[in-house]
Amino acid sequence: MDFSNLANALTFANLALALFGVIAGTVIGSIPGLSATMAVAVLVPITFAMAPASALIMLGAIYTGAIYGGAYSAILLNTPGTPSAIATTFDGYPMAKRGDGDLAVAIACYASVTGGMIGALALLLLAPPLSQVALAFGPVEYLWLSIFGLSLIASLSTGNVLKGLTGGALGLLLSCVGVAEISADIRLTFGSSTLIGGIEVVGALIGLYCIPVLIDLVATPERHLKVEEEVRAVRFREGARIAWGSRFNLIRSSVIGTVIGILPGAGGSVAGLVAYSEAKRTAKPGQKFGEGEPDGIMATESANNATVGGGFIPTLVLGIPGTPPDAVILGALLVQGVRTGPALFDGGGSIVYTFIFGLFIATILMLPTGLLIGRYAYKTIVTIPKTILVPAVGFMTIIGTFAIRNSISDVIIMITLGAIGWVLSRFGFAASPIVLGLILGPIAEQGFVQAWIIGEATGNLTGMFFGRPISLAIIAFTILSLLYPLVQSRRAKRLIKMQAGSND
Amino acid sequence: MLNLRTVKTVAIASALSLAAAAGALAFPDKPIDYIIPFGPGGESDISARFQQPFFKDKFDQDLVVSYKPGGGGAVGWAQLNSMATDGHTIMGINLPHIVIKPAQKDVGFTTGDINAFYMFHYTPDAVVVTADSPYQTLADLVEDAKANPASVTMSGSGKATANHLAQIRFDKMAGIQTTYVPFKGTGASTTANLGKQVKAQWGYTTVGAAQGDAVRLLAVAMEERHPLFPDVPTFKELGYDMVGGAYRGMAVPKDTPAETVKALSDAFGEINADEAFRKQMLDGGFALLDIDAAGMADFMKARSDEYLQAAKEAGLIE
Amino acid sequence: MTDAVPAKSRKDIGTLVIASLLVAIGLLTLYDTTGYSDSDSIVFPTFVAYALILGSLTVIIHCWLRPNPELGFGTGDWWRRLLLVASMIVACLVMPFSGFLPATAIAFAGSLVAARHEGWDVKSALVFALSGAVIMAGFYVLFRFALSVPLP
Numbered sequence: 001m002d003f004s005n006l007a008n009a010l011t012f013a014n015l016a017l018a019l020f021g022v023i024a025g026t027v028i029g030s031i032p033g034l035s036a037t038m039a040v041a042v043l044v045p046i047t048f049a050m051a052p053a054s055a056l057i058m059l060g061a062i063y064t065g066a067i068y069g070g071a072y073s074a075i076l077l078n079t080p081g082t083p084s085a086i087a088t089t090f091d092g093y094p095m096a097k098r099g100d101g102d103l104a105v106a107i108a109c110y111a112s113v114t115g116g117m118i119g120a121l122a123l124l125l126l127a128p129p130l131s132q133v134a135l136a137f138g139p140v141e142y143l144w145l146s147i148f149g150l151s152l153i154a155s156l157s158t159g160n161v162l163k164g165l166t167g168g169a170l171g172l173l174l175s176c177v178g179v180a181e182i183s184a185d186i187r188l189t190f191g192s193s194t195l196i197g198g199i200e201v202v203g204a205l206i207g208l209y210c211i212p213v214l215i216d217l218v219a220t221p222e223r224h225l226k227v228e229e230e231v232r233a234v235r236f237r238e239g240a241r242i243a244w245g246s247r248f249n250l251i252r253s254s255v256i257g258t259v260i261g262i263l264p265g266a267g268g269s270v271a272g273l274v275a276y277s278e279a280k281r282t283a284k285p286g287q288k289f290g291e292g293e294p295d296g297i298m299a300t301e302s303a304n305n306a307t308v309g310g311g312f313i314p315t316l317v318l319g320i321p322g323t324p325p326d327a328v329i330l331g332a333l334l335v336q337g338v339r340t341g342p343a344l345f346d347g348g349g350s351i352v353y354t355f356i357f358g359l360f361i362a363t364i365l366m367l368p369t370g371l372l373i374g375r376y377a378y379k380t381i382v383t384i385p386k387t388i389l390v391p392a393v394g395f396m397t398i399i400g401t402f403a404i405r406n407s408i409s410d411v412i413i414m415i416t417l418g419a420i421g422w423v424l425s426r427f428g429f430a431a432s433p434i435v436l437g438l439i440l441g442p443i444a445e446q447g448f449v450q451a452w453i454i455g456e457a458t459g460n461l462t463g464m465f466f467g468r469p470i471s472l473a474i475i476a477f478t479i480l481s482l483l484y485p486l487v488q489s490r491r492a493k494r495l496i497k498m499q500a501g502s503n504d
Numbered sequence: 505m506l507n508l509r510t511v512k513t514v515a516i517a518s519a520l521s522l523a524a525a526a527g528a529l530a531f532p533d534k535p536i537d538y539i540i541p542f543g544p545g546g547e548s549d550i551s552a553r554f555q556q557p558f559f560k561d562k563f564d565q566d567l568v569v570s571y572k573p574g575g576g577g578a579v580g581w582a583q584l585n586s587m588a589t590d591g592h593t594i595m596g597i598n599l600p601h602i603v604i605k606p607a608q609k610d611v612g613f614t615t616g617d618i619n620a621f622y623m624f625h626y627t628p629d630a631v632v633v634t635a636d637s638p639y640q641t642l643a644d645l646v647e648d649a650k651a652n653p654a655s656v657t658m659s660g661s662g663k664a665t666a667n668h669l670a671q672i673r674f675d676k677m678a679g680i681q682t683t684y685v686p687f688k689g690t691g692a693s694t695t696a697n698l699g700k701q702v703k704a705q706w707g708y709t710t711v712g713a714a715q716g717d718a719v720r721l722l723a724v725a726m727e728e729r730h731p732l733f734p735d736v737p738t739f740k741e742l743g744y745d746m747v748g749g750a751y752r753g754m755a756v757p758k759d760t761p762a763e764t765v766k767a768l769s770d771a772f773g774e775i776n777a778d779e780a781f782r783k784q785m786l787d788g789g790f791a792l793l794d795i796d797a798a799g800m801a802d803f804m805k806a807r808s809d810e811y812l813q814a815a816k817e818a819g820l821i822e
Numbered sequence: 823m824t825d826a827v828p829a830k831s832r833k834d835i836g837t838l839v840i841a842s843l844l845v846a847i848g849l850l851t852l853y854d855t856t857g858y859s860d861s862d863s864i865v866f867p868t869f870v871a872y873a874l875i876l877g878s879l880t881v882i883i884h885c886w887l888r889p890n891p892e893l894g895f896g897t898g899d900w901w902r903r904l905l906l907v908a909s910m911i912v913a914c915l916v917m918p919f920s921g922f923l924p925a926t927a928i929a930f931a932g933s934l935v936a937a938r939h940e941g942w943d944v945k946s947a948l949v950f951a952l953s954g955a956v957i958m959a960g961f962y963v964l965f966r967f968a969l970s971v972p973l974p
Contacts, residue, residue, distance in 0.1 A: 038570075038969065041569065042968075042970055044553065044556075045557070045567075045569075048557045048560070134695060134699070136699060137699070138699055165877050166877035166881055170847070173847065173851060173867065173871065179575035180862075181576075181662075182688055183860040184860055184863075185859060186610075187867060188851060188867070191610075193582065196574075196575050196579065196612050197578070214906060214933070215906060217937065218903060218905075219896075220897065221939035264692065264695055318695070320694060321691060324543060324545070327543065328545070328549075330545055331549055332553065334553065337784075341716050387938040387939075387940070388934070388953055388957075390906070390936070390937035391929070391933040391934045391937065392957050394906070394930070395926055398926055398929060399922075402971070402973070403971045405573060405574060406539075406971065407574075408914055408917055411914050412911065415910045419907050424840060426836070426894065426895055427836040427840055427893045427894075428837065428890070441866075445866040446687070446688060448865070449686075450687065450696075450701075454657050456683075457657045537970070537972050570970065570971075570972075608859075663860065663862075
C-alpha cells in the first residue's frame with residue numbers, strides 16, 4: 001500500500017466529486033423505487049470523460065449515499081427505499097411514530113458511516129483473502145443461508161407465529177411467479193402477460209409497506225407522525241451517545257454486513273436482516289425490538305452500508321459483481337480499460353487504492369451531509385400537511401415503481417399487492433414475512449435445485465446437503481435462532497417469578 | 505392527443521427519411537434509449553457499455569443504457585413493439601434466446617416480432633476449467649466423462665440458453681454424458697466453477713478474458729482461434745464440428761420506417777468498423793460480427809433453423 | 823362495513839376467509855405445476871404449496887378454537903380508502919393512452935380528495951392543486967430528464 005494514493009484521492013476535484021456523489025446518492029436513495037443501480041447506471045456515461053479514479057470515486061460515493069438514503073423513507077414512511085433497508089422499518093417507523101424520527105435518522109447516519117468505514121477497511125486491507133469467501137459459498141450454502149433468513153420469521157412475528165409462517169409461504173410462492181430463473185417454465189401466470197416478468201421485489205416492497213400506510217392515513221384525520229410541541233435541542237448528540245453505547249452491536253453488524261456483502265448471491269437485504277436478528281438475539285433485557293429499539297436501526301444500517309465495501313471485494317478481485325450497482329461499476333471499469341483481478345491489489349494497483357481512499361472520504365462526508373439532509377427530510381415529512389403528503393407519496397410510489405424497469409405492469413402489481421397486504425395485515429398477516437419469502441425464495445430454490453443436481457451426479461446427496469462445514473455452521477445458527485426466543489422467554493418468566501418471590 | 509402524436513411521428517419519420525436521403529446527416533437528433541432486457545454486469549450490458557462512448561464520439565448524441573430485466577429477457581422483448589418507432593428507442597437482443605424462448609412457451613412475443621437491425625458480436629462457447637483442474641485438455645474431460653457417466657458436473661447460465669445447447673450438442677458429438685447445472689447468469693456460473701462446486705463450466709471466451717490466469721480454456725467454438733487465446737484450440741481442430749455461441753445485436757419496433765432502420769444499421773456499423781472499438785471488444789474476449797439490416801433476414805433464418813433443430817434434438821421443444 | 827357488527831359476536835371471519843383463500847391458492851399452484859415440462863421447476867412450488875396449505879389449515883383450526891376479536895378493519899372512512907386505491911389503479915390503466923402526467927394527475931387528485939379531512943374552499947383547492955402540480959412537474963423533470971426514464 002502506498003499513501004501517495006491517499007494524496008491522489010484528496011485532490012480538490014475528487015473531493016468535490018465525492019461530495020456531489022454522496023448528496024446525489026442520498027437524495028436518490030431516499031426516493032422509493034430509485035435505486036443505487038439506476039443512479040450509477042445513468043451516470044456511467046459522464047464518467048467516460050473523466051480520469052478513471054475520479055469516475056470511480058463519484059460512482060462509489062453515489063452508491064454509498066444511496067444505501068444510506070434508503071433509511072429515510074424506511075424510517076419516516078415505513079417504506080424501504082431499497083431492499084437493504086427492510087429491517088430498518090421494523091424499529092425506525094415505530095420510533096418516528098412516537099416522535100423520535102429525528103433521533104432515528106441521526107443514529108441511522110452514525111451507523112451507516114461506521115458500517116461504511118468497516119466495509120471499506122476490509123476492502124483496503126483484506127480484499128484478496130476475503131474474496132475466497134465468495135468461492136466457498138456453493139449452492140447448498142446459499143440454500144441454508146436462505147433458510148436461516150426464513151427462520152427470522154419466527155422471531156420477527158411478534159403476534160402470531162403461525163400467521164407469520166403462512167405469510168412466509170405465500171411470499172415464497174409469489175417469488176415463483178413468471179418465467180423461472182434457471183429452468184425454462186412459466187409459472188403461476190395463468191396466461192396473463194402482466195405477470196410474465198414476475199413480481200419485482202422493489203415494487204412489491206413499495207406496495208406491501210407503503211400503500212397500507214397511505215390507506216391508513218386517509219382513513220382517519222390523525223396526523224402522520226407524532227410531533228413534539230416544544231422545540232427540542234438538536235438530537236445529534238443524543239444519537240451519538242446511543243451509538244457509542246452500542247458500539248459492539250455496530251461493529252458486529254458491520255462485520256456481518258461485510259462478509260455477506262462478499263457473497264454475490266445474497267446482497268444488502270440479507271445482510272441487514274441477519275444483522276438485525278443477531279442484534280435481537282443478543283438483546284439486553286428491557287430492549288423491545290420491533291417497537292422502536294435504536295439498536296435495531298443501527299444493526300441494519302451499519303450492515304447494509306458495510307455491504308458496499310464488502311461487495312467491491314469479489315467485484316475487484318474476482319471480476320464477479322457482488323451487487324447490481326457493483327455490476328454497473330464493473331462495466332464502467334472495463335470501458336475505462338481497467339482489468340479486475342488480484343493483480344489490481346499488487347504493486348500496480350494505484351487506481352484501486354485511490355478508489356478505496358475515495359470510498360473512505362465519501363463515507364466520512366456522509367456524516368455531515370447525512371445528518372443535515374436527514375434533519376431536513378424529517379422536518380419536511382413532519383410539517384407537510386397530510387392532504388398533500390398522501391398524494392405526493394402516492395405519486396412517488398407510482399413513478400418510482402415504474403422507473404425500476406419502465407413497466408406499467410409493475411405499478412399495477414405494486415398497488416394490488418399493497419391493497420391485499422393492507423387487508424392481510426389487518427387480520428394479523430404482517431408484510432415482513434411475505435417480503436422475506438419473496439426475497440429469499442429464488443435463493444432457496446436455485447440453491448436447492450443446483451445442490452440436488454450436483455449431489456445426484458456425485459452420488460452423495462446426504463453429504464451434499466449435510467456434510468459441508470459452512471452449511472453445518474449455518475444450520476447450527478438457524479437452530480440457535482429458532483430456539484433462542486423460547487429459552488429467553490422461559491428465562492424471563494423465571495426471573496419474574498423469582499422477583500415476585502423476593503418481593504413477598 | 506393520440507392524433508397529435510401520430511402526426512408528430514409521421515412528421516419525424518418523413519423528416520428522417522428526407523435526412524436519410526440526404527445522407528443520414530441529421531440522425532440521431534436526440535439521445536437514443538438503449539434498453540438491455542437483462543440486469544447489469546452480463547455480456548449484453550458490458551458490450552453495450554463498450555459501444556456507448558463510441559456512439560457519443562461519432563454522432564454527438566448520448567446512447568442511454570437502461571435495464572429492463574425479467575423473464576430471461578421476455579419482459580423487454582414482449583414490449584418492444586409498443587415502443588416509439590422513431591428510431592430513438594432500441595433494444596438489445598440475444599440469440600438463441602429470441603428463437604428458443606418463444607418456441608417453448610408463449611412468452612408474449614414471437615421471433616418474427618423482433619425487428620433486428622444489427623448483430624455486432626458473439627461470445628463463442630468455451631469449456632472453462634480452473635487453473636489447477638486435473639483436466640489439461642478437452643480429451644481429459646471427455647475421458648473422465650466416458651469413465652464416469654453423468655458425474656462430470658458443468659455449470660452454465662440458465663436453461664435453453666447458448667450454454668445449455670452447447671452442452672447438449674457436445675455431449676452428443678463426443679458420445680458422453682455430463683451433468684449440466686444451471687445458474688443465474690454467467691457471473692454465478694463462473695463463481696461456481698472458480699469455487700470448485702462443479703468440475704468445469706460451459707462459458708464463453710469472455711470468461712477467459714475476465715478471469716485471466718485463474719482459469720484455463722480447453723476449447724473454443726470458433727472457426728479460427730481467438731486472438732486473445734492463441735494457445736487454445738478450436739473444437740474443429742479437436743474433431744468436433746462446433747462453431748457458435750450467444751449472438752448479440754440490437755432491434756427496433758416492427759413499425760419503424762425502413763430509412764430509420766437503415767440509418768441505425770449504418771450508425772452501428774460505423775462503430776463496429778472502428779479499430780479502437782474492435783480492439784476493445786477482442787481484448788474483452790468477444791468475437792466481432794457484422795450483420796447489418798440488409799443481411800439480417802438470411803442470418804436470422806440460418807440461425808433459427810440451426811437452433812430449433814438443436815433444441816428439438818435435445819428435447820427442449822417439441 | 824364490518825364495523826357495524828358488534829365486536830363480541832364476531833368470530834374473526836376475516837382470518838377464516840383469508841386462510842381459506844390461501845388454501846385455494848395452494849391448490850391452484852399444485853394444479854399449475856402439472857403443466858410444467860421441467861422437473862427442476864416443479865419441486866420448489868410444490869413443496870411451498872403444501873407448506874402454505876398446511877399453514878393455512880393450522881391457522882383456520884387455531885382461529886376457530888381461539889378467535890381474536892381484536893382483528894378487523896378498524897374505524898375509518900371506507901370511501902377514502904377505496905378512492906385512494908381506485909384512483910391509483912385507474913391511473914395505471916389509462917397511462918398507456920393518455921401519457922404519464924395526465925394519468926398520474928388522476929391518482930394525485932383522487933388521493934388529495936381522499937386525504938383531505940378539513941373540507942374544501944376555493945383557496946385551499948387552488949393551493950393544493952398548485953402545489954400538486956409543482957411536485958408532479960418536479961419529479962417528472964427529475965425522472966424524465968435527469969435520470970432518463972422513458973416515461974410514457
